[in-house]
Amino acid sequence: MIETIVELAALRERVGVWKRAGLRVGFVPTMGNLHAGHHSLVRLAREHADRVVASVFVNPTQFGPNEDFSRYPRTPEADASGLEQAGCEVLWLPSVATMYPYGADGAVRMRVTGVTDTLEGAHRPGHFDGVATVVARLFNQVQPDVAVFGRKDYQQFAVIRHLVRDLAFPIELRAGETLREADGLAMSSRNQYLSVEERPRAAEIHHVLQAMRGSTQAGMPRSAVEAEAEARLAAAGFAVDYVVLRKPDLTEPADGEKGERVALVAARLGRTRLIDNLEFAAP
Numbered sequence: 001m002i003e004t005i006v007e008l009a010a011l012r013e014r015v016g017v018w019k020r021a022g023l024r025v026g027f028v029p030t031m032g033n034l035h036a037g038h039h040s041l042v043r044l045a046r047e048h049a050d051r052v053v054a055s056v057f058v059n060p061t062q063f064g065p066n067e068d069f070s071r072y073p074r075t076p077e078a079d080a081s082g083l084e085q086a087g088c089e090v091l092w093l094p095s096v097a098t099m100y101p102y103g104a105d106g107a108v109r110m111r112v113t114g115v116t117d118t119l120e121g122a123h124r125p126g127h128f129d130g131v132a133t134v135v136a137r138l139f140n141q142v143q144p145d146v147a148v149f150g151r152k153d154y155q156q157f158a159v160i161r162h163l164v165r166d167l168a169f170p171i172e173l174r175a176g177e178t179l180r181e182a183d184g185l186a187m188s189s190r191n192q193y194l195s196v197e198e199r200p201r202a203a204e205i206h207h208v209l210q211a212m213r214g215s216t217q218a219g220m221p222r223s224a225v226e227a228e229a230e231a232r233l234a235a236a237g238f239a240v241d242y243v244v245l246r247k248p249d250l251t252e253p254a255d256g257e258k259g260e261r262v263a264l265v266a267a268r269l270g271r272t273r274l275i276d277n278l279e280f281a282a283p
Contacts, residue, residue, distance in 0.1 A: 001084065002080055002083055002084035002088055002089060002090065002091055003089065003090050003091070004076075004080055004090075004091045004093055005090055005091070005092055005093065006093050006094065006095070006098075007098075008094070008098055008141060011053075011090070011092055011141060011142065012141070012143075014090060015053070015090075015142060015143060018050070018051050019143075023049075023050040023051050024048070024049045024050045024051075024145045024146070025049055025050070025051050025052075025053065025142070025143070025144045025145050025146075026045030026046065026048060026049030026051065026052040026053070026144060026145070026146045026147070026148065027045065027052070027053050027054070027055070027138070027139075027142045027144035027146070027147045027148070028041045028042050028045050028052065028053070028054040028055075028088070028147070028148050029054075029055045029057075029134075029135060029138050029147070029149070030054060030055060030056055030057075030079075031056065031057065031058045031059065031072065031189070032056040032057075032058060032072075032073070032074055032075060032076065032079050032189075033072070033073040033074070033075050033079070033189040033192075034056075034075075034078070034079045034082050034083065034189075035179075035187050035188075035189065036179055036187060037150060037152070037176075037178070037179040037186075037187040037188075038054075038082070038086075038150075039082055039083070039085070039086035040086075040176055040177070040179055041148045041149070041150055041176040042054060042083060042086035042087055042088050042148075043086055043087060044148050044174060044176045045146065045147075045148045045174070046087045048146045048148075048172070048174060049144075049145060049146050051089050051090075052087060052088045052089055052090075053088070053089070053090045053091075053092055053142050053144065054083050054088045054090070054091055054092070055091075055092040055093070055094070055138055055142070056076060056079050056091060056092070056093055057092075057093075057094055057099060057134065057138075058072050058074065059099075059130060059131075059134040060096065060104045060130075061100075061104050061107065061109075061126075061129070061130030061133055061134060062126075062127050062128075062129075062130030062131050062133075062134065063127075063130070064124055064125070064126065064127065067124075068190075068193075072189075073189060073192065076093065079091070092138075092141070092142065094141070099134065099137060107133060108133075109129055109133050110129065110132035110133045110136050110163065111129050111132065112128060112129075112132050112159045112162050112163055112166075114162075115128075115155065115158050115159055115162055115249075115250060116128040116129070116132075116155075116159055118250060119155055119242055119244070119250065119264060119266070120155050120156075120266065120275070121155070123241045123242065123266065128155075128156070128159050131156055131159060131160075132159060132160070132163050135160055135163065136163065136167070139164075139169055139171060144171055145170075145171065145172065146171065146172040146173075146174060147160075147171050147172075147173055147174070148173075148174045148175070148176055149173070149174075149175055149176070150175070150176050150178060151175045151176060151177055151178050151277070151279075152178040152186050152187075152188070152275065152276060152277070153275070154262060154264060154277045155250065155264070157173075157175055158249075158250060160173065161173055178276070178277075180206065181203070183200070183203040183206075184203050184206030184207060184210075185199075185202050185203045185205070185206060186205075186206065186274075186275075186276045188274065190272055190273065190274065191272075191274075193270075193271060193272040194269065194270070194272050195270060198237075198269050198270050198272070201236050201237060201269060202269055202272075202274060204232070204233065204236040204238070205233070205238075205265055205267065205274055205276050206276060206278075208229045208232050208233055208243070208265065209229075209263045209265060209276060209277065209278035210278065211228070211229065211232070212225050212226075212229050212243075212245065212263040212278070213261075213263060213278055213280045215228065216245060216261060216263075216280070216282055217280070217281075217282065217283060221255045222245050222252075222253065222255055225245055226243060226244055226245060229243045229263075229265070230243050233265070233267050237269060238267035238268065238269055239267060239268040239269075240265070240266075240267045241266040241267060241268070241273075242264070242265065242266055243263075243264070243265040243266075243267070244263070244264055244265075245261055245262075245263055246261070246262050246263075246264060247259065247260065247261065247262070248260050248261075248262060248279075250262075253282070257282070258282055258283060259281070259282060260279065260280075260281055260282070261279070261280055261281070261282045262277050262278065262279045262280075263277060263278045263280075264276075264277045265277070
């Protein structure tokens, strides 16, 4: 049965018992309202660890002033049940006071330069500072051997990879594949905000990403691929923040340059902001 822990001393004692027994500890940080995509990350962690901790913490420092912190869904009982079925031993459920003893405004902040200056970082100033801040704290609290994140948040994983290397956290990072609904929409806690009319149209994001892959592999110039994708999303009713082609390090590729690519999109449908990406090779 899963154990829910709310005190840091108790968490450290539980993890310490495991480590003294020579067990490898996996960690899956989340903001809760969990779905099958999160559960798949727990299962991936189990493949690389003997015991798994998952955290549920809606982090105030990564939400902007006009974003959905107050309405972000909190479902701790359902989260605990799903985590247990996925093979998680401990649910770490810290309070804001535990995470930020001096309050969110008085907290020591982390900033990862470079990779945070574009795309999500440009459209959500301060977001990745909040992500890096809370992840560093969670790593210090749990002290895992391996931590698992989803590929849907592509730039976030790049930020965390930079953080781990720069601060020499002794943690192995693993990225879990994006789980999708039958029509291709990436699973996300924010999908529940979509209206009945919006939900079918939301799948157009994945179809656009697939079209970007096909056009790139057919030799279309990057600027044309991006323009075509933006026009298609706008025609489907999206307000586009960005839809771009990048190399895996998020720098811009030259036309005709071979190698790996990632197509990334962030767009709003009604009140709901959706992100997704697709990795592929450019022959």
